[in-house]
Amino acid sequence: MSHGQQASTVKERSHIALNNEFLRKAVKFTTERLRNGKKKATAEHGNWEEWRERGRQIRLHTIAHLDYYLNQFVENARANGVHVHFAADGKEAVELSMKIAASKQTRSVVKSKSMVSEELHINAALEKMGIEAVETDLGEYIIQLAGETPSHIIIPAIHKNRYQIAELLSKEAGETLPADTSILAGFVRRKLREKFLDAEIGMTGCNFAIAETGSMVLFENEGNARMVSTVPKTQITLMGMERIVPTFADLEVMATLLPRSATGQKLTVYMSAISGPKRDADADGPEEMHIIIVDNGRSLQLGDPEFQELLNCIRCGACLNACPVYRHIGGHAYGGTYSGPIGAVLTPALQSNVAEWDDIANASSLCGACYEACPVKIPLHDMLVYLRNRKVEKGYGQTAEKIGMKGFAAIMSNSKRMRSVIKMGQIGQKLVARQGMIKTKIGPLKGWNSVRHLPSLPNQSFRERWETLEQEVQASNPAMSDEVRERMEQALEQRKNEGRHHG
């Protein structure tokens, strides 16, 4: 699925995914592996809750003082000889990149994995200029060959199994390659080696930017980002404006949180901190280095009490791996660059077009697994509700739902009305209820009853039963023991003095 996100609804897209057995198996297999890896790695590391809280505080502090740290970063990066640019939106970021590419008479760009570059659709722009753009992360390379977009923040080709991948790579190789991961990886390695040597420009993303030194940091497992950032003569780094951490000491916390949350690794195979272009004494590295700091909707979250914490995200993908909805529908069903719970909130927030994107916020049961998995404790389950609320407040609610909710309020604002509605249900259901169950698939029951039976209402609701129940219980009630009384009084006293801790 390319950029046709407005063309269909999340319902239609998830319908396609739910009927794709390959996709569902592949996504389940890998997300299970990743989340089990995370569980193991975080347990082994110990004190995980404290680490999460520390990570959250660093991110909260940085974002609250983002202007200060961005300035510091830019000053230091420039002092290191880096050309720093600012792009207010995707269009500007693309134009800046194209200008640099044109000035170098570029024919080929090698890229390491970058979600920001996906957000900007930079490959399409490069190709339009007749420049070859080659993804060098294995997963990104695969989906580039397939003409698709990533369906996971860190595992772009998570929706494909190795047989599908072998087929794609065989086409590229011009011969049939066996579905053996080491043979397939070997083919890609040979192929990409030539591309690294040919390219005039290496383009990277940025996991973190260190304000105190002006360095940019990359986490990766394949060594391709190191090739991209050392072989070509020019490096362009695309960086979301919120990627900053103040110091290397803060990076240590992020380096503890990110790989463990993403894949269950203690550390990624490579972690590179790059503080500028090649110096005289360096054996390798780019002669020229550019960092493009991209806003593209991020600053809209600043000062918004409900969504500012979105900028704390470190793009580990743990919320995707934990999400029971993602597990079944994969990433493309979300329809945007970012998928899963973070994508369901981030996409509408960055684009600030609540009306058009209203439906992805609905693709969540609000179970909170995303929040529990998040290494910096972003309350995504709350944000999903806030998003739905904004849609309604701005008048984009669906008419049928609006009427339904008015009805809900009318019934639930008055217990007598609620009681009579239950009574009507008890009588009305006689047409459709059999043996304590309702199986009809008409009207609003269609979706529910296509895989379930609905229990019918018992003859007496609790409130109808109450008076007799109360009498029966009173008749056999023992007196409260002193111990129970004391414990209850203690709880009351404690509440009065300290309040209660709410989860």
Place this chain on the structure above:
Amino acid sequence: MKVSLFITCLSDAIYPRVGEAMVRLLARYGVQVEFPKAQTCCGQPAFNSGYWDEARESARTLLAAFEDSDFVISPSGSCTGMIQHYYPKLFEKDPIMLKKAKQLQDKTYEFTQFLVQVLGVKDVGAVFPHKVTYHPSCHGSRLLGIKEEPLALMENVKGMELIPLPFAEDCCGFGGTFAVKMSEISAAMVSEKAQHVLETEAEVLVGLDMGCMMNISGNLMYQGKPIRVMHLAELLYEGVKQA
């Protein structure tokens, strides 16, 4: 001390036996529960859909009904979570109602929280000679942090074999209006959950939220699988009667 039952609309209309089990179980400790009839629903269906004005209308009935209660006890982690986690947000712009919301937040307990944390009861003296598996509902376990309490209560039930549910922490796909709005995704989720329940070969599925239980049992009934689905309060009360 006034102890009130917040029955929740689902238990009121569909599962009154859950409320009855709670009332009878607490009565054994001399806790006389009362039932303020002005209560309706916590407002969650409207709140989660983004209709906060409508949610407030419903929430006001609870604030009024429980105004002079000392303890409010509910058989649902989800509805308790709505009060504890979202009522202050819902009334953040109304200082008078916000104060009432915070008072209700302080005195509301999910059933196992009250039993274990307040009364200090971990063994109700129940006997239940069956194979049981437990689905920890998302809102109870994640929003309220109720993890130890139900396990402590279940471990002390004599004769009961508790079989771990695979992928227990995964949502069953209920999610209130989610099950209707995104019925196809919800169907995939509940079908997988039911499959995991069947894999345990348990006779009974127990939980703390009747929304989730209605969802999973609905699918099990649809598949024609005779697994009994119960709220933990029901299981404990039945076990006490058998003891």
